Structure formats: C-alpha cells, structure tokens
Amino acid sequence: xxxxxxxxxxxxxxxxxxxxxxxxxxxxxxxxxxxxxxxxxxxxxxxxxxxxxxxxxxxxxxxxxxxxxxxxxxxxxxxxxxxxxxxxxxxxxxxxxxxxxxxxxxxxxxxxxxxxxxxxxxxxxxxxxxxxxxxxxxxxxxxxxxxxxxxxxxxxxxxxxxxxxxxxxxxxxxxxxxxxxxxxxxxxxxxxxxxxxxxxxxxxxxxxxxxxxxxxxxxxxxxxxxxxxxxxxxxxxxxxxxxxxxxxxxxxxxxxxxxxxxxxxxxxxxxxxxxxxxxxxxxxxxxxxxxxxxx
Amino acid sequence: xxxxxxxxxxxxxxxxxxxxxxxxxxxxxxxxxxxxxxxxxxxxxxxxxxxxxxxxxxxxxxxxxxxxxxxxxxxxxxxxxxxxxxxxxxxxxxxxxxxxxxxxxxxxxxxxxxxxxxxxxxxxxxxxxxxxxxxxxxxxxxxxxxxxxxxxxxxxxxxxxxxxxxxxxxxxxxxxxxxxxxxxxxxxxxxxxxxxxxxxxxxxxxxxxxxxxxxxxxxxxxxxxxxxxxxxxxxxxxxxxxxxxxxxxxxxxxxxxxxxxxxxxxxxxxxxxxxxxxxxxxxxxx
Numbered sequence: 001x002x003x004x005x006x007x008x009x010x011x012x013x014x015x016x017x018x019x020x021x022x023x024x025x026x027x028x029x030x031x032x033x034x035x036x037x038x039x040x041x042x043x044x045x046x047x048x049x050x051x052x053x054x055x056x057x058x059x060x061x062x063x064x065x066x067x068x069x070x071x072x073x074x075x076x077x078x079x080x081x082x083x084x085x086x087x088x089x090x091x092x093x094x095x096x097x098x099x100x101x102x103x104x105x106x107x108x109x110x111x112x113x114x115x116x117x118x119x120x121x122x123x124x125x126x127x128x129x130x131x132x133x134x135x136x137x138x139x140x141x142x143x144x145x146x147x148x149x150x151x152x153x154x155x156x157x158x159x160x161x162x163x164x165x166x167x168x169x170x171x172x173x174x175x176x177x178x179x180x181x182x183x184x185x186x187x188x189x190x191x192x193x194x195x196x197x198x199x200x201x202x203x204x205x206x207x208x209x210x211x212x213x214x215x216x217x218x219x220x221x222x223x224x225x226x227x228x229x230x231x232x233x234x235x236x237x238x239x240x241x242x243x244x245x246x247x248x249x250x251x252x253x254x255x256x257x258x259x260x261x262x263x264x265x266x267x268x269x270x271x272x273x274x275x276x277x278x279x280x281x282x283x284x285x286x287x288x289x290x291x292x293x294x295x
Numbered sequence: 296x297x298x299x300x301x302x303x304x305x306x307x308x309x310x311x312x313x314x315x316x317x318x319x320x321x322x323x324x325x326x327x328x329x330x331x332x333x334x335x336x337x338x339x340x341x342x343x344x345x346x347x348x349x350x351x352x353x354x355x356x357x358x359x360x361x362x363x364x365x366x367x368x369x370x371x372x373x374x375x376x377x378x379x380x381x382x383x384x385x386x387x388x389x390x391x392x393x394x395x396x397x398x399x400x401x402x403x404x405x406x407x408x409x410x411x412x413x414x415x416x417x418x419x420x421x422x423x424x425x426x427x428x429x430x431x432x433x434x435x436x437x438x439x440x441x442x443x444x445x446x447x448x449x450x451x452x453x454x455x456x457x458x459x460x461x462x463x464x465x466x467x468x469x470x471x472x473x474x475x476x477x478x479x480x481x482x483x484x485x486x487x488x489x490x491x492x493x494x495x496x497x498x499x500x501x502x503x504x505x506x507x508x509x510x511x512x513x514x515x516x517x518x519x520x521x522x523x524x525x526x527x528x529x530x531x532x533x534x535x536x537x538x539x540x541x542x543x544x545x546x547x548x549x550x551x552x553x554x555x556x557x558x559x560x561x562x563x564x565x566x567x568x569x570x571x572x573x574x575x576x577x578x579x580x581x
Contacts, residue, residue: 251542
C-alpha cells in the first residue's frame with residue numbers, strides 16, 4: 001500500500017509587487033510523480049533549489065499543490081476536513097533544532113502534539129514515555145531543552161512527532177547542523193523507528209553517506225524526480241550525480257577511481273566492508289604486500 | 296602576522312548558580328597564512344573561542360595577541376582588530392539586509408570610513424573572489440539561492456580585506472556542489488592571497504582535505520593542535536569526543552589489520568587511491 005502518492009504535481013512560488021500583481025513566478029515542482037510504499041525508508045537527494053523542501057511541505061499540507069494531487073494514505077491534502085488526520089499521519093522534522101522546540105522542559109515539548117490532538121492525560125504520559133525511550137532520551141525527560149546538544153534536541157523533536165503516532169515521518173535535512181556523533185544518533189534513531197515500528201521514513205539529506213542504508217533513493221532536479229532506485233544502483237552513476245551537483249560517499253568514489261585505474265571492482269560499492277571484501281582477494285592475488293602475507 | 300591565544304578562559308555567568316566554564320586555559324599560536332580547521336562536538340567551546348579571537352567576547356582570564364599586540368589591552372583599537380580578523384557566522388545569509396547585492400557587500404567598507412567609490416571597488420573585488428557573476432550585483436540578495444546568498448555574505452566580510460578569515464560552518468545545509476564551491480573559494484583565498492583561515496567544521500572529510508592544522512576542542516579544553524594526519528591517528532579518542540575520522544582513515548586501519556602496508560595517515564580519496572595503487576604496482580616492478 002502507498003502511504004504517499006504524488007500525481008503530476010505542480011507548485012510555484014509567486015512574487016508579488018506592492019499592488020499585489022504577480023511579478024515573477026518560480027516553478028518549484030513540475031509534473032512531479034512519486035509513490036512511497038508504507039513501511040519503506042526513502043532518501044531524497046538533490047541540490048539546493050531542486051524542490052526537495054517544497055515537496056516535503058506538500059506532504060503534510062503546509063503547502064498545497066497548484067495542480068495535481070497529493071494523497072497521504074489516500075487522503076487528498078486539499079481536503080480541509082482531513083487536515084488533522086493528514087498531519088497526524090505524516091509528521092515533520094526540520095533542519096534547525098532550535099526552531100522546533102517550544103517548551104522549557106523536554107517532556108512538555110514531547111507532550112505538546114498529543115495534547116493538541118486532545119489525547120487523554122494518562123495516554124499522553126504513556127506516549128511521552130514511549131516516544132522518549134524510542135529516541136533514547138528518557139534520561140533527559142525533566143531537563144531543559146536548551147541544555148541539550150543539537151543531536152539531542154533533534155531527537156526530542158523526533159520524539160514530539162513519534163508521540164503523535166504517525167505512520168510516516170518526513171525529515172528535511174535533520175542532520176545538517178549536527179556534529180558527527182549527533183548525526184550518527186539521529187540516523188540510528190530514524191532507522192530504528194523504521195525497522196522496529198514500521199514507520200515510513202522520508203529522509204531528505206545532503207550527506208550521501210546517509211542514503212547508503214535506505215531502501216530507495218530518489219534524486220530530484222528542477223522540481224522533478226530524475227532518478228529513483230536502490231542506493232547501489234544510484235551510486236553507480238557517479239558522473240551523472242556530479243552533473244546534478246551531488247556526489248557519492250567517499251568509499252564509493254574511491255572504488256570508482258580504482259575501477260577507472262583498471263581494478264576489477266564492481267560499480268556501486270557503498271561501504272568500507274564491501275570495498276574490503278572485493279579488494280582483499282585482489283590484493284592477495286596480485287598485490288605485493290599480500291604475497292609476503294601468504295608466504 | 297600571527298594570532299596567539301594565551302591561557303584563554305571564559306566563564307559564562309560567573310558568580311551565579313548558572314556559572315559554566317566554556318573555555319578552560321586554551322593556548323595556541325597560529326602562524327601567518329595557515330589554514331586551520333577547528334573541530335569539536337556541539338558545546339565544546341568552538342563558537343566561544345572564535346568570538347574571543349576578534350574581540351566579541353572578553354576572556355575571564357588570559358588574552359589574545361594579534362601580531363604581538365594584546366587585543367584586550369586598553370590602548371588597542373578594537374575596530375582595527377575586527378577589520379583585520381573577519382568573522383563569518385553560521386548561516387550568514389540571515390544577516391543580509393540591503394536592497395541589492397552590491398550595496399550589501401559595500402556596507403562593511405563604508406562603515407570603516409571608505410568613500411562610496413572605494414567601497415564599491417572593494418565590494419566588486421570581494422564578489423569576484425567568491426565567484427558571484429556580475430548579473431547578480433543589482434539583484435535583491437533574497438532572490439538568490441542558498442549557496443549564492445552565503446557567498447554574498449562571505450563577500451561582505453571579505454570586502455573589509457581581513458588578514459584572518461574565521462568561518463563558522465560555512466557549508467552547513469549546502470549541497471555537495473555548493474560545499475565544494477565555498478570551500479574552493481576559501482582555499483583560493485588562502486593560497487593566492489595568503490589569508491590565514493580558521494574553518495569551523497563538522498565534516499572531518501573537509502578539514503582533512505583543506506586544513507594544514509587542526510584545533511580540536513573537547514569539553515571546553517583544547518585537546519589537540521596538530522596536522523590533520525597526526526590528529527586522525529587518535530581516531531578512537533576522537534570518537535569518545537563525539538567526533539570521528541574520515542572514512543578513508545578507517546579504511547587504512549582495516550587494510551593494515553588485514554596485513555597490507557598502506558600509510559596509516561591517509562585521509563583523502565586521492566591519498567587512498569595512490570596508496571592502494573602502490574600495493575599493486577609493487578608487484579609489476581618486482
């Protein structure tokens with residue numbers, strides 16, 4: 001079943017002068033078609049201005065398409081009566097952790113969503129417990145968010161969404177402002193929410209490494225989907241990605257360069273382990289250091 | 296010209312219950328023309344440190360010397376210090392405010408007392424350095440893309456012709472190409488104009504590629520001040536500090552464990568490629 005369906009979506013930003021006449025129209029999405037299956041982990045890549053964030057905002061009706069349709073679990077985002085259910089189904093996490101935390105105490109922040117939805121107090125407490133433990137932040141329950149690191153704040157923001165029991169979470173560059181360990185923790189958290197709780201994840205990122213474990217990678221350019229495949233297939237297309245202002249993970253790039261040098265390595269090597277797996281037998285057979293090892 | 300921090304200590308809200316030490320006895324000296332990467336986990340004291348380097352924050356104790364002059368001494372002209380040490384904050388595009396790009400970039404030099412003509416000359420030069428095409432000069436900065444806005448903001452600091460340029464995560468939120476463009480122009484400034492660069496970054500890959508030396512902050516203290524290669528040798532310690540080494544450094548460790556003699560200090564894709572090729576080439580020659 002598809003949790004997200006975008007059909008021939010067009011979206012434009014209009015710039016108006018003082019008299020409210022349209023001065024300029026910038027097309028952000030045009031003829032965008034994509035379906036995302038329930039329970040999958042999808043990464044969206046694309047250069048700045050390719051339409052990723054606009055697309056994200058359409059997914060929980062923060063913006064409405066000018067033409068075409070967005071369906072969230074079958075609900076049309078233009079249907080105002082469905083607004084609350086759409087936002088409950090599809091939660092959002094943004095780039096800057098400081099812009100999405102509103103309370104002075106972590107648990108209050110996490111409770112804000114369900115409270116707003118009119119959930120019973122006992123149930124709110126259960127949900128807050130559950131959400132904080134899922135993101136590994138139980139120990140900070142009574143702490144002030146401003147004492148937390150960026151990665152911890154981001155996990156609190158995720159807990160706030162989890163407490164609304166969404167079927168899908170859309171994260172728009174959640175790791176852009178984080179240090180390496182914060183990045184690792186956030187990525188681990190969303191992966192677990194996907195694996196253990198079956199929550200569909202749509203992860204928008206500029207870090208190619210973060211896309212390696214996704215079920216599927218969607219690449220956007222000029223408001224359209226230009227590639228849509230498994231990470232391995234996508235990252236095999238090194239030159240095309242570079243033309244789209246993107247890159248590949250460092251290990252993939254190294255393997256690609258070595259392949260150009262004539263080593264028989266497959267395309268689309270994604271991790272260090274994989275590279276070692278191919279490289280070691282080659283080195284043992286043809287390398288110099290290895291013969292010493294064999295002897 | 297050198298920039299020297301001596302026993303820098305900074306305590307926020309000293310004497311209150313909220314007292315917290317953000318910098319503890321930090322000392323280092325950055326020689327002229329060095330490209331320094333400043334790394335550390337969130338809250339390690341990086342931002343506090345750079346704000347001392349151009350006098351935005353006063354240390355609780357210790358001081359900063361610019362060319363041997365104590366910038367916190369009474370006779371020191373802080374305006375001159377700030378003209379020589381340019382600071383580009385995080386997300387500097389939020390600080391753009393003028394009607395068009397050129398006027399925005401001119402603001403700094405005009406503020407320093409230059410005539411409109413001179414300021415414009417410097418602004419145009421700065422915009423050229425960051426690689427923004429002339430067609431954008433008269434546009435509103437708010438119409439530009441994220442990467443372009445950021446380059447305008449950096450030009451705004453460059454137009455004051457600083458000798459030291461400090462940048463706080465200038466590539467956060469940019470796509471790989473935007474990242475390469477910004478880092479490329481910073482690198483050019485360093486190589487062609489001899490600017491001293493201090494680059495705050497969360498990307499170990501980027502600092503491995505560009506920096507001559509790394510300052511590593513952890514828990515308000517300076518842990519390492521050394522070449523990237525020497526620092527990344529401590530990758531286990533770095534992990535404990537919430538940091539990491541570049542992927543390539545880990546690959547070096549994997550290869551060595553498997554019995555292949557690659558340079559343990561390789562940290563960029565190009566270095567790894569050379570090292571691995573050497574392992575094969577040795578065989579042809581022998």
